Amino acid sequence: MDIEKVNSMDFGEFVDVFGNVIERCPLIAAAVWSQRPFSDLEDLEKHFYAFIDALPPSGQEGILRCHPDLAGRELQQGTLTAESQREQSGAGLTSLGADERLRLEELNAQYRARFGFPFVLAARLSHRAAVPRELARRLHCSPAQELRIALGEVKKIARLRLADLLGVDPSRL
Ligand SMILES: NC(=O)N[C@H]1NC(=O)NC1=O
Structure with missing residues (x-):
């Protein structure tokens, strides 16, 4: 898809296509x-x-709260968005053993208790063994630092999703 095509989209089409560039935040595309x-x-x-x-x-934290946990309840229940499902599956998070899943669940809960929003990481740039390590490391960040890091991850996810939609290599964006 080229930029002329994007610029020619009416509101409904644009939100349909780009509505999940930021997970469950179609308002941003709007x-x-x-x-x-x-x-x-x-x-x-x-x-x-x-x-x-x-x-x-408060709005930035709201964006983070729209993200499902990595290897969390929504993955088990099959209620992830198509994009999130692909990303988590690509990182191997859909095929964790019971021990790995429990460990991640525990870390996710600790993170949420400390910061008040879910741990967000661009899963496509990571893999199943690195996720709990990174989560444990980020648990030690200050709340302000962590908000900044987490929003950086939201932007990495957005970049990869945009690249997919536009059919370009993400390094070209
Ligand atoms: N919690 C979290 O990071 N979720 C996200 N990460 C990602 O790559 N896709 C997601 O849905």
Whole structure:
């Protein structure tokens, strides 16, 4: 898909296509649509990021809370979004042994108790053994530091999802 095609989309089509670039936050795509035309794909990406950066911390935390846990209840129940399912499966999180799943569940609960939002990590850039290590490491961050790191992960996820939708190599964005 090229940028002319993106710029020609009406509101409904744009939100249908880009509504889950930020997990379960179609409002962000709805707001980005108003900023068209986009000069190129990078410009489109920047508008998603700028919306996130302009939110107060309560809104940024809200975005994080829209994310399902990695290897959590929604994965077990089959209620993940298609994108999240693909990402978690690609990282091997859909085929954890019972011990690994329990360990991650425990760490996810500790993280949520400490920061008040779920642990977010771009699963496609990680793998099943690295996820609990990274989670345990980030548990030691300060809340302000962790909010910044987690939003950085949301942006990495968005970049990969945009690249998929536009059929480009993510390094080109
Ligand atoms: N909790 C969390 O990081 N979830 C996300 N990560 C990812 O790559 N896809 C998701 O849904």
